[in-house]
Amino acid sequence: MSTAxxxxxxxxxxxxxxxxxxxxxxxRLAAGQVVTVIGPNGAGKSTMLNALMGLLPCRGQLLFxxxxxxxxxxxxxxxxxxxxxxEKRELFGTMPVEDNLVLxxxxxxxxxxxxxxxELDRVYQLFPRLQExxxxxxxxxxxxxxxxxxxxxALMSRPxxxxxxxxxxxxxxxxxxxxxxxxxxxxxxxxxxxxxxQNARAALEVADYGYVLETGEIAMQGHAGxxxxxxxxxxxxxxxxxxxxxx
Ligand SMILES: Nc1ncnc2c1ncn2[C@@H]1O[C@H](COP(=O)(O)OP(=O)(O)OP(=O)(O)O)[C@@H](O)[C@H]1O
Numbered sequence: 001m002s003t004a005x006x007x008x009x010x011x012x013x014x015x016x017x018x019x020x021x022x023x024x025x026x027x028r029l030a031a032g033q034v035v036t037v038i039g040p041n042g043a044g045k046s047t048m049l050n051a052l053m054g055l056l057p058c059r060g061q062l063l064f065x066x067x068x069x070x071x072x073x074x075x076x077x078x079x080x081x082x083x084x085x086x087e088k089r090e091l092f093g094t095m096p097v098e099d100n101l102v103l104x105x106x107x108x109x110x111x112x113x114x115x116x117x118x119e120l121d122r123v124y125q126l127f128p129r130l131q132e133x134x135x136x137x138x139x140x141x142x143x144x145x146x147x148x149x150x151x152x153x154a155l156m157s158r159p160x161x162x163x164x165x166x167x168x169x170x171x172x173x174x175x176x177x178x179x180x181x182x183x184x185x186x187x188x189x190x191x192x193x194x195x196x197x198q199n200a201r202a203a204l205e206v207a208d209y210g211y212v213l214e215t216g217e218i219a220m221q222g223h224a225g226x227x228x229x230x231x232x233x234x235x236x237x238x239x240x241x242x243x244x245x246x247x
Pocket of ligand 1: 016019021039040041042043044046047048
């Protein structure tokens with residue numbers, strides 16, 4: 001590609017103490033793209049996101065929007081425009097919904113983005129349910145509402161790249177569909193998204209490009225539509241599509 005990617009990861013190594021989980025991962029994402037990383041439990045998907053966010057020590061080249069992230073702290077990465085919605089959502093349960101959202105706006109506030117509070121209206125447009133429940137304590141929300149709040153809070157920082165760790169995890173099928181509809185809408189709005197998912201089918205439907213991460217390495221990659229039709233991906237990750245052959 002002629003223009004530099006928004007995110008350019010080369011030879012990423014990361015792990016916990018002596019246990020190396022990622023052993024030289026390469027990944028690229030162009031601005032405006034939705035890129036998904038699928039793979040089995042324990043492959044290292046969350047480890048990758050945590051390393052990108054600066055929550056874990058790592059080695060390798062990490063370029064974000066042309067900036068080398070090697071020595072950037074978590075706060076600096078947030079200021080550069082990275083946002084992570086972690087698997088555990090990590091909301092402030094004893095605070096109202098709206099306060100959780102406002103806290104997410106500190107980057108925009110610090111950057112003196114004019115009318116950053118207007119971001120609240122955008123988030124409420126995307127998630128009318130959050131507006132209805134703006135005064136309710138976050139800890140009393142349903143699983144789906146908590147996920148919406150976690151995504152909304154990340155959007156409040158006006159990120160250049162939104163990283164989502166298993167947004168559908170633990171949610172009922174109807175709510176999962178709602179979450180993917182929202183990802184689709186964000187995509188239409190031009191938000192760049194790095195999506196880690198176990199729900200490979202839904203992830204490949206919404207994404208432009210996909211990577212398959214297996215035991216710390218990229219095993220396959222390609223345009224999402226092509227991956228979704230690849231026999232190995234179908235066999236391993238889209239198993240529900242298989243029809244019994246009667247043997
Ligand atoms: N805090 C930790 N300390 C030590 N090992 C960890 C820690 N977190 C994860 N691991 C190990 O790192 C490996 C990769 O885990 P990771 O959570 O990144 O995988 P994943 O692909 O996101 O899978 P999952 O979908 O289960 O979260 C696993 O073997 C896991 O046991």
